[in-house]
Amino acid sequence: MGRFVEQLKKITAFPRNERGKQPDKKLVMKNIVIMLFIMAACTGTAMLLRYVGVNESNIVMIYLLGILLFSYLAGGYYYSFIASVLGVLLYNFFFTEPYYTFRAFNPDYPVTFVIMFIVGFVTSMLTIRIKQETFLSEERERSIEALYHLGRKLLAVKNKTELSEVSAEEIAQQFPCDIMIQFYDEKAKICSKYIKGNDVFSDDKELIVCHEAFQSGSPCGFGTGLYSEAKAFYQPVICSVGVLGVIGISLHDAQPLKKAQKDFLDAVTPQIAVVLEREMLYEKQEETKLQVQRERLRADMLRTISHDLRTPLTGIMGSASTMIDHYPSLGDDVKKEFLNNIYDDACWLNELVENTLNMTRFEEGQVKLNLAKEAAEEIVAEAIGQIKKRAFHHHITAKMPAELIMLEVDGILIKQVLINLLNNAVNYTPDGSEITIAVDYDENNFLFSVSDNGPGISEEDLPHIFERFYKRQDQTFHSRRGAGIGLSLCKSIIEAHGGLISVSNRQPHGTVVSFSIPSKEEKPDAAADFDHG
Structure with a gap:
């Protein structure tokens, strides 16, 4: 009985506005019109059945059917209550004697009216309840399906x-x-x-x-x-x-x-x-992996650098010790040779330290490109000028466009790339070799290349040439073997500029290292050779 009373208190028939205070008047009027239409149709049908001699008990069923139909369409308990009362009144008015009044001569009619109302209202409530349960079941099914699809999609994010x-x-x-x-x-x-x-x-x-x-x-x-x-x-x-x-x-x-x-x-x-x-x-696992990689990099770098530092330091110490011990007896040419050796070893040591510091910054993500308009010819000239101090036995040529090319790059880092490439070319080619720096362009890129006519790179070394700490197995012509950092640093610098770098062997012999830098600047049309050797 308590649940029955609770159902009576529900007012789901009247949709509320956003604050839940006033009913939706349009929907109320719509449901009233539907109710009047159904009740009128039931009355008309009942009159037709009475005309053909159908018993009054069957006419009651016509009204009960109308109440059920309206309850299903409207879906509200208030509507069901009103429809049940209206059905009883219409039955009393049109189909009980005296006709077309709300009086009833037969003493059994009041009981009939009460039973008709109770049956109509209870069955309409059950109809609404079934409709609500069906709706909730469909909602749950949609929610479960949505959760299932969401779960599958979340697995792939x-x-x-x-x-x-x-x-x-x-x-x-x-x-x-x-x-x-x-x-x-x-x-x-x-x-x-x-x-x-x-x-x-x-x-x-x-x-x-x-x-x-x-x-x-x-x-x-x-x-x-x-x-x-x-x-x-x-x-x-x-x-x-x-x-x-x-x-x-x-x-x-x-x-x-x-x-x-x-x-x-x-x-x-x-x-x-x-x-x-x-x-x-x-993210924590990736951070841990990155930290482990950094620690491994530091260990490898320290191990490699400590080994490679011995060579220039030993050369500097040996030349300095000889000059200290035998300075009076040494001729000027010998002294100059020792000083040149000290200078060369110091330059090598400086480049090794510079490359190591730059590589460390790139690995830790601390490098910020200082982009500015730079003249390609100036960058190339500065790189060649720095290399020529200790590469006077090589003939270095720059092939530049006749008109000025301006690049938006970090000039210091691009110069470091060219210096590293020139150093490699000098170290792995015999005296008298020709080294060429060329600048070209295509539709979207400026193209740089450093080529030589030396012996080239072995097929074994070629795929690994840009790997960190990788050292070539073929011979060097100047008793210096790199730390395996220079070319790896070049790759990092060029990729930071959005470019690409590659290496290949020339025919019939020699090596060419090329890299590109994206640019939308207007390109010149002519090129000229400038001899720096």
Whole structure:
């Protein structure tokens, strides 16, 4: 009996506006018209049946059928109550004696009226209940299917940005809304934010409510007891480590979220939280891997550098010791030779340290390109001028366009690339070899190349030439073997500029290292040779 009374108290027949105070008048009028039409149709049908001699008990069934039909269409308990009363009144007015009055001569009619009302109202309530259960079942099925699809999509997301986009799209498909999803890192800073629909979430007041949901870990905003004046509802995304995100939803009909919609959000947020934790774990693992790689790099670099530093230091110490011990007896030519050896070893040592420092900065992501307009000819001339101090036995030629080429690059780093390439060419070619720096262009790139006519690179070394710490197995012509850093650094510098670098052997012999730098500058048409050797 208690449940029956509870059902009577429900007023789902009258749709409410966004504040839940006034009924939807248009829908009320529509349902009233439908009710009057059905009752009129039942009355007309009953009169036709009475005319052909059908018993009154069957006429009662016509009205009960009309009440059930209207209850199914309108779906409200108030409507069912009114339709049941109206059905009894119409039956009394048209089909009981005296006709066309609300009096009844037969003493059994009042009992008939009561039973007719109870049967009509109870059966209509059961019809509405079945309709509601069917609707809820369909809603649950849709929600389960949506959660299933969302779960499958979340398994494939690769980052937090993609996670927020996928989640927002799936939620928006379930109920029309503007939606905002933002995630926080462990320092409570926003690391990802995605907004779908009108940007109601840029309002300062909305941002305050969103931050409150993040701080408190409880739902806030429209439809809740906290910041209910807000335009949107904010649901925190809670992980095992705390709140890591907030979902903001503003329905297009400006109404609070229904229970089914909140239940759907309550089911979605744990899935999002699991993926967030997975992403955090992945980021920590990647950070750990990177840290291990950095430590391994430092160890390899220290081991390599400590070994390679011995050669120039030993040369400097040997030349200096000989000059100290035998300075009076040494001729000027011998002294000059020792000083040249000290200078060459010091330059080699300086380049080794410079390359090592630059490589370390690139590995740790601390290099910021200082892009500026640089003349290609000046960069090439400075690189050749620095190399010629100790490469006077080689003939170095620069082939440059006749008109000035301006590049937007980090001039110091590009010069370092050319110096490293020239150093390699000098060290791995015999005296008297020809080395050429050429600058060319195509539709979208400036092209640089450093070529020589030396013996070339062995097929064994060629695939590994740009690997860090890789040392060529073939002979060097000047008793110096690199630390395996120079070409790897060149690759990092060129890629930081958005370019590509490659190496190949020339025919019939020799090596050419080429790299490109993207540019949209207007290209010149002519080229000329400049001899620096």
